[in-house]
Amino acid sequence: MTLTQEIASYAISINKDTISAATQKIAAEIMRDCVGCILGGMNDWPVRRTAEYYRGFHADTNASVIGIRDLKLAPEYAAMVNAMAAHIRDFDDICVAAEGHPTVAVFPSVLALGEALSSSGQEIIDAYITGVEITGLMGSALFASGYHMGWDTTCTTGIFGTTAAAAKLLRLTEEEFTNALGIAATEASGLRASYGTFAKDLTAGRTASKGIYAAKMAQLGFDANPAELEDESGLLAVSSNGFDVKLFHHIIEKRISTFLSPGMIMKRYPSCRGTHNAIDAALGLADETEFRTEEIKEIFCYAEHSAIENDRYPQPEIPIQGKFSIPYCVALALKNKGIRLGDFAGDQITDKAAMDLCRKINVTEKGEGFTKGKGGTKIVVVMNDGTRHVRCVDIAKGDPHLRLTEDELESKFMEIAETIMDPIDAKRLYEFLGDISNVKDVGEIVRNINQNL
Structure with a gap:
């Protein structure tokens, strides 16, 4: 055969x-x-x-x-x-x-x-x-x-x-x-x-x-x-x-x-999968620290080659490119403490603060000291006073080894559906x-x- x-x-x-x-x-x-x-x-x-x-x-x-x-x-x-x-x-x-x-x-x-x-x-x-x-x-x-x-x-x-x-x-x-x-x-x-x-x-x-x-x-x-x-x-x-x-x-x-x-x-998150480890790392830092994004001097992000290759827009010019930009997704996560469906909508990027932060982010391919093949990402946030905040994420939420819970699946569906229908109807449809x-x-x-x- x-x-x-x-x-x-x-x-x-x-x-x-x-x-x-x-x-x-x-x-x-x-x-x-x-x-x-x-x-x-x-x-x-x-x-x-x-x-x-x-x-x-x-x-x-x-x-x-x-x-x-x-x-x-x-x-x-x-x-x-x-x-x-x-x-x-x-x-x-x-x-x-x-x-x-x-x-x-x-x-x-x-x-x-x-x-x-x-x-x-x-x-x-x-x-x-x-x-x-x-x-x-x-x-x-x-x-x-x-x-x-x-x-x-x-x-x-x-x-x-x-x-x-x-x-x-x-x-x-x-x-x-x-x-x-x-x-x-x-x-x-x-x-x-x-x-x-x-x-x-x-x-x-x-x-x-x-x-x-x-x-x-x-x-x-x-x-x-x-x-x-x-x-x-x-x-x-x-x-x-x-x-x-x-x-x-x-x-x-x-x-x-x-x-x-x-x-x-x-x-x-509604963005290229290659950005998700970085988003999880950024959200983790945002949750565990008290810093203000205005006090950030620069950010170093170390990612896999495939993620950098696919997410090819370090400084996106329009929202659709933002979904394929590790720096922009990290900036949104740190600034807003979350990634929303509407973050990548429209014809123009209107969030000036997110773009200002995006320009402070440098993405580099992972080198020695990283676990190869796991898609992991490391973020280092350097503050104006020299303080450094570090976060590593090997497996992003949603991976087969870290599956979304039933509550998270429902929350995702409802987040989308409630933008176009009554919450009661959305729940019934779900x-x-x-x-x-x-x-x-x-x-x-x-x-x-x-x-x-």
């Missing part, structure tokens, strides 16, 4: 009988969290303009756009708009194995296609989990090096997860499933150079859309090279430095869930989304969300 055929066979075998209770629990938390992320971004202008762009398309309009009650689109387009909304605030989860954001493409696609197909809640849960498991498999064994070549793995691995989820809902045969994954391989794209721009959100949205497209084309009879991955001119040859065949087969044979090993990251396995028609989920807005 080729790699694509093995992936298809494995994806088809995943169902509620093979999914552990622990995986089910985490998946349910993340799906609900993703709805919150969609709510947080649904009114941002790039999302609204994309929705209006697709409004003019003539197609079967049987999938809802969250937050726009009078608009229904083809599933491919609804998935794209909702995925953009879920990703645009950088609040969505991360798959450790894939070094990318799986849910942002997979969940909107199963929500849109599931609504069009009148799928049940359990069917979209199975499809969602399948999609994330395939994303994790691709990340672990096939594209571990692709991220460091500059590829945005949210898209290059995510398209396989989204395609697998869509193929699952469409009940494709194994041959059709294999072709769908082959088509997905030719559609895989996305570059990390787009971080800090809205192109990053567009490509995440397109990943959700293209997964449905690939599955539908396969259903229509389009074929693909079954060795689309390992062919000498295939995807692995052009976008990855290596393939761990032993790990690939080990994951499949042992049915190792990416939800559990190496796990999923659920974000506590509780409803806690168990969608008994929903008979996915359309009920979308209607429930939109009716509360």
Whole structure:
């Protein structure tokens, strides 16, 4: 069997009988969290303009756009708009194995296609989990090096997860499933150079859309090279430095869930994950000291190379760049003793005090004396009188080893939802989304969300 055929066979075998209770629990938390992320971004202008762009398309309009009650689109387009909304605030989860954001493409696609197909809640849960498991498999064994070549793995691995989820809902045969994954391989794209721009959100949205497209084309009879991955001119040859065949087969044979090993990251702050260790360190200092930010002379921040590479805006000029700026996030955390969803909204940075503090922060790659590979960050705050305050954080809140509590997950959802709906309705929606396995028609989920807005 080729790699694509093995992936298809494995994806088809995943169902509620093979999914552990622990995986089910985490998946349910993340799906609900993703709805919150969609709510947080649904009114941002790039999302609204994309929705209006697709409004003019003539197609079967049987999938809802969250937050726009009078608009229904083809599933491919609804998935794209909702995925953009879920990703645009950088609040969505991360798959450790894939070094990318799986849910942002997979969940909107199963929500849109599931609504069009009148799928049940359990069917979209199975499809969602399948999609994330395939994303994790691709990340672990096939594209571990692709991220460091500059590829945005949210898209290059995510398209396989989204395609697998869509193929699952469409009940494709194994041959059709294999072709769908082959088509997905030719559609895989996305570059990390787009971080800090809205192109990053567009490509995440397109990943959700293209997964449905690939599955539908396969259903229509389009074929693909079954060795689309390992062919000498295939995807692995052009976008990855290596393939761990032993790990690939080990994951499949042992049915190792990416939800559990190496796990999923659920974000506590609406910014690039590379800033989170620094934010936690800054908040820790703000909580344990009495200093005023006006009395700070300079700040030294020591971080991992990958964090500095991704968070490439030491002095951001606009809010979207601020999400990818360690100095700006540290400045906000110290000044406001917290990071809020609105900190990165708008077209201009208006917090002059935060920018003044940002200019005093120097970020340097970690050297000797640091634990390698843990993503840790050290912050040294030097006061005008020479006093130094030091804080190190190896693992940021939300990591699989330091998971958000149920109260923190609810607080995050409510923080977002209460900006656009009544708190009572937000609480009711949160509780409803806690168990969608008994929903008979996915359309009920979308209607429930939109009716509360």
